[in-house]
Amino acid sequence: MNPNRGDRQDAFLALLETNKNILFKVASAYCREPGERDDLVAEMTAALWKSFGRYDEQFRFSTWAYRICLNIAISFYRAERRRVERRSAVDAAALEIAAPEDDADERVARLEAFVAGLGDLDKALMLLYLDEHDYQSIAAILGLTLTNVATKLSRLRARAKSALRDEPAPPSEGVTDGTR
Amino acid sequence: MERDDLQELWRRYDAKLQTLSRFNAALVRRASLGATQTALGRLRNALCFELILDALAVFLIGGFEADHVREPAVLAAAVTVHVYAVAIVIAVVAQLVALARIDYDEPVFAIARAVDRVRLLRARAAMWTLLIAPLVWPPLAIVALRGFFGLDALAVFGLPWLVTNVATGVALLAGALVLARRYGKNLPLSSPLRRAFDSLSGSAVRAAAAELDTLVRYETAD
Numbered sequence: 579m580n581p582n583r584g585d586r587q588d589a590f591l592a593l594l595e596t597n598k599n600i601l602f603k604v605a606s607a608y609c610r611e612p613g614e615r616d617d618l619v620a621e622m623t624a625a626l627w628k629s630f631g632r633y634d635e636q637f638r639f640s641t642w643a644y645r646i647c648l649n650i651a652i653s654f655y656r657a658e659r660r661r662v663e664r665r666s667a668v669d670a671a672a673l674e675i676a677a678p679e680d681d682a683d684e685r686v687a688r689l690e691a692f693v694a695g696l697g698d699l700d701k702a703l704m705l706l707y708l709d710e711h712d713y714q715s716i717a718a719i720l721g722l723t724l725t726n727v728a729t730k731l732s733r734l735r736a737r738a739k740s741a742l743r744d745e746p747a748p749p750s751e752g753v754t755d756g757t758r
Numbered sequence: 759m760e761r762d763d764l765q766e767l768w769r770r771y772d773a774k775l776q777t778l779s780r781f782n783a784a785l786v787r788r789a790s791l792g793a794t795q796t797a798l799g800r801l802r803n804a805l806c807f808e809l810i811l812d813a814l815a816v817f818l819i820g821g822f823e824a825d826h827v828r829e830p831a832v833l834a835a836a837v838t839v840h841v842y843a844v845a846i847v848i849a850v851v852a853q854l855v856a857l858a859r860i861d862y863d864e865p866v867f868a869i870a871r872a873v874d875r876v877r878l879l880r881a882r883a884a885m886w887t888l889l890i891a892p893l894v895w896p897p898l899a900i901v902a903l904r905g906f907f908g909l910d911a912l913a914v915f916g917l918p919w920l921v922t923n924v925a926t927g928v929a930l931l932a933g934a935l936v937l938a939r940r941y942g943k944n945l946p947l948s949s950p951l952r953r954a955f956d957s958l959s960g961s962a963v964r965a966a967a968a969e970l971d972t973l974v975r976y977e978t979a980d
Contacts, residue, residue, distance in 0.1 A: 602775050629863055645865070686771045
């Protein structure tokens with residue numbers, strides 16, 4: 579093996595290990611079936627490695643990785659995953675909120691289920707927001723305007739708030755992503 | 759519920775995930791060594807393979823035309839098949855060009871739009887290929903019988919044979935369209951027949967166009 583390639587691979591694997599939760603969070607949000615999650619993680623890893631040569635180290639690896647992982651999840655798993663989702667939505671939802679250990683755990687499970695239940699596009703927005711990316715960064719990763727990000731996130735937060743309080747969701751305003 | 763509260767909950771989820779999730783080192787090693795192909799790569803390879811076969815067909819039919827330039831009926835059949843094959847080549851090249859423009863480093867919505875356009879191109883190409891295929895059958899049979907067996911189908915079987923084959927093609931197409939529209943939705947989504955029916959009936963085109971439209975509206979609406 580080329581030594582440079584070996585070094586680059588080690589650097590990549592180290593960065594990946596540090597940021598592995600990004601892959602798991604995206605895979606958990608976009609795939610309900612464990613087998614599908616593994617496939618998506620493998621696919622995201624392959625895509626990250628293929629693009630790693632163009633990664634600019636002056637930017638955060640996590641921001642760059644999020645962009646690539648969301649690209650894979652949204653663009654290539656959208657149609658296929660929905661086929662499975664329609665079959666197994668009830669089972670998956672039951673699994674995701676099962677066995678909370680305490681009140682906070684139950685709220686975490688509710689938030690996880692809320693994110694998993696969002697449309698594909700809203701999901702990307704919410705994942706980035708919850709992982710504390712600022713609006714500017716979210717706008718850059720997704721390719722939306724700042725106003726668009728702020729407006730949509732305001733609605734999504736209101737819906738998350740209702741979901742966590744177990745209230746009916748507020749009526750949707752404006753355009754939702756329509757992918758549910 | 760304030761912003762920090764949601765994010766605080768998410769941090770707990772993150773911590774939970776950290777302890778529960780184990781990275782499959784072998785899988786990562788395999789992916790990072792390039793042994794795992796992305797969906798984009800797989801689609802590109804499939805299209806390249808399709809392009810090679812189509813280009814070979816175009817090349818062979820071109821040769822056939824040159825050899826039978828003095829036989830108007832056979833030549834007309836060959837030209838019909840040739841046009842069909844060239845149209846498929848153009849459709850495949852258009853998809854490959856659209857795929858080549860996709861770069862994972864671009865913003866998510868730009869990529870999603872580009873991928874949806876490829877999906878729409880593929881759905882349209884599949885629909886027209888399936889719609890036209892039964893009608894191209896008679897000229898293809900004329901070319902194949904002449905090319906492989908030296909048989910002039912029109913001279914041997916006559917005009918009724920041609921009319922019967924055209925009518926059969928039209929009837930097959932009409933029957934397939936009726937089946938696709940009436941029973942397609944009852945088939946499992948993952949079955950190849952369902953996919954073929956969706957392509958033929960235009961459902962796949964409408965679904966791809968709707969996805970693209972949803973994306974564009976999501977991007978532009980505040």
